[in-house]
Amino acid sequence: MNTSQEFPSFDILLPDLNQFVLDLVEEYKAEKIKSWDDLEEKVNAFFTLEKIDETEAIVPHWRKMASYAGGLTLVHVMCVFMGLYMLPEYLSMSKHQQQLMKWIILLHDVEKEPQAGKRDHPHAFRSAAGAAQTLPKLGFPTTPEYDMLIREWSEFTRSAVRLPEKS
Numbered sequence: 001m002n003t004s005q006e007f008p009s010f011d012i013l014l015p016d017l018n019q020f021v022l023d024l025v026e027e028y029k030a031e032k033i034k035s036w037d038d039l040e041e042k043v044n045a046f047f048t049l050e051k052i053d054e055t056e057a058i059v060p061h062w063r064k065m066a067s068y069a070g071g072l073t074l075v076h077v078m079c080v081f082m083g084l085y086m087l088p089e090y091l092s093m094s095k096h097q098q099q100l101m102k103w104i105i106l107l108h109d110v111e112k113e114p115q116a117g118k119r120d121h122p123h124a125f126r127s128a129a130g131a132a133q134t135l136p137k138l139g140f141p142t143t144p145e146y147d148m149l150i151r152e153w154s155e156f157t158r159s160a161v162r163l164p165e166k167s
Contacts, residue, residue, distance in 0.1 A: 007140040010102040013058055018102070020046050021081040028082060036075070043075045060134055061110040068112045080105050107131035129154035 011018045024042065027033045033042065047055075047066060056062040066074040084090050084105055090098060111126030132150045136142045142150075 007099070007103075007135070008138045010099050010106065013138065014055065014106075016051070017055065021078065021085060024078065025082050025085045029086075039078065040071070040075050043078050044071065047074060058138070059106060059110060061130060065110045065112055068109075073109050073112055077105065077109055080108070103135065104131075107134065110134075125157045129157040 024033065024039070027042070033039050052063050052066050055066075065077070068074075081102075084101055090101060093101070107130065108127055109123065111130045112120050112123040113126075129150075133154055136147070136150075
C-alpha cells in the first residue's frame with residue numbers, strides 16, 4: 001500500500017473528531033488545557049450522545065468504550081490522539097502512514113469491558129480482533145486468506161479470559 005486512496009481517510013469519515021483533536025492540540029500548546037479535568041471537560045462537551053452515536057455508526061463498540069470507567073477511557077483515547085498529533089515522527093510521516101496511525105489509535109480500546117472492579121487486561125486482544133474485523137468494512141483491502149484467518153483469530157481472541165488470581 002503506497003497511497004492513502006487504498007483505504008478510507010480518517011479525516012473524511014470522522015472530520016469532526018479529527019478537527020476536535022487538532023483544536024485540543026492547539027489549546028494544549030496555548031496552555032488553555034492545564035489539567036486532566038480541563039481535558040475531560042472538553043471531551044465530555046464534544047462527545048454528546050449524538051456525537052457518540054455518529055462515531056458508533058463507523059466504529060463498532062465506540063459507545064461502550066466511551067462509557068467505560070465513567071468516560072476515562074474516552075479521555076485517554078483523546079490524550080493518545082493529542083500525543084500522536086504532536087510527535088515529530090508523526091509529523092514527518094507520509095499522509096498514508098498518518099492515516100493508518102489515526103485508525104490504530106481510534107480502535108485501540110474499543111473492546112474494553114467492565115470487569116467487576118478489575119482491569120480488563122484481555123481488552124487489547126479483543127480490540128485488535130475488533131479492529132481487524134472493522135477495518136475491511138470501512139474499505140481497507142483484504143484477501144480471502146486474511147478474511148479466513150481474521151475470523152478464526154477473532155473467535156479465539158474473543159474467548160480470552162482473565163485467569164483467577166492466586167490466593
